[in-house]
Amino acid sequence: MPELAYVNGVFGPIAEATVSIEDRGFQFGDGVYEVIVAYDGRLFLLELHMRRLRRSAAAIMLDYDFDEDPLEPIIAEGLRRCEFSDALVYVQLTRGVAPRSHEIPENITPTVVMTFKPLPVVPDELRQRGARMMTTLDTRWANCYVKAIILLPNVIAKNEALRRSYDDAIFVTETGEVRECTAYNLFIAKGGKLTIPPRTESILHGVTQGLLLECAAAIGLKVNEEAFDIATLCAADEVFMSGTTVDALGITSVDDQPIGDGRVGPITRRLYEEFVKRSRAR
Numbered sequence: 001m002p003e004l005a006y007v008n009g010v011f012g013p014i015a016e017a018t019v020s021i022e023d024r025g026f027q028f029g030d031g032v033y034e035v036i037v038a039y040d041g042r043l044f045l046l047e048l049h050m051r052r053l054r055r056s057a058a059a060i061m062l063d064y065d066f067d068e069d070p071l072e073p074i075i076a077e078g079l080r081r082c083e084f085s086d087a088l089v090y091v092q093l094t095r096g097v098a099p100r101s102h103e104i105p106e107n108i109t110p111t112v113v114m115t116f117k118p119l120p121v122v123p124d125e126l127r128q129r130g131a132r133m134m135t136t137l138d139t140r141w142a143n144c145y146v147k148a149i150i151l152l153p154n155v156i157a158k159n160e161a162l163r164r165s166y167d168d169a170i171f172v173t174e175t176g177e178v179r180e181c182t183a184y185n186l187f188i189a190k191g192g193k194l195t196i197p198p199r200t201e202s203i204l205h206g207v208t209q210g211l212l213l214e215c216a217a218a219i220g221l222k223v224n225e226e227a228f229d230i231a232t233l234c235a236a237d238e239v240f241m242s243g244t245t246v247d248a249l250g251i252t253s254v255d256d257q258p259i260g261d262g263r264v265g266p267i268t269r270r271l272y273e274e275f276v277k278r279s280r281a282r
């Protein structure tokens, strides 16, 4: 029997197994998984793996009904079908298929994927000599300048904001440094000057942000690139966000505190106008 796959109720060869390109696992890394071994046809520590899978799913609010649709019988069936006595079982649950949006739609059905393969054996040579290793900085995932598809933290922050009746969330560090929104960059204006967080590896270097910097220069606005904290953010005259899908969009409150007079300010409006003029002319 060749290596086996299972996708949403159907067993078949791995090469023929497919999921939609709009699956949120593919789009956002919006899913959880387990890897389980079987020795001599018997699943090892299955219960512990299933407990961790439930906990992982609950932590990302992935709504899979483990009691109504238990995975254990499917795993057992796959193991029986593949006939590998020592097997490696991969189990993945994703949020499901939906048009791409950070916002999680209601009534989305999780995708269930499994693979059943022969258990790889650690080579004897390696087992005998032991492994040679190197150290590396733990940057999981600090490289936000990379427009990578591991967007699960962004998805969770966006949906928590929506659940609490906000439009979006602003990421801040443990020390209160302000970074960016879940899919937009941030600008603040104070005393007629703009400030943006430093374009380090910690934020995405927005294409819209770049064009807005040109717009600011064109209308004679100075821009500082400097770290600022939540208090500075809230004390700004104006705050706005930038992104491909919103151009420059005013932010009028943060954590229920109004920014300035609580209305979209003149600098935001002026920059938006300039941006629209330039972007639609290109």
Ligand SMILES: Cc1ncc(COP(=O)(O)O)c(C=O)c1O
Binding pocket: 180, 181, 182, 183, 184, 185, 204, 205, 206, 207, 208, 209, 242, 243, 244, 245
């Ligand atoms: C985290 C984050 N910041 C900022 C942006 C804005 O970038 P751009 O102006 O290139 O759309 C995005 C866009 O997806 C983003 O995901």
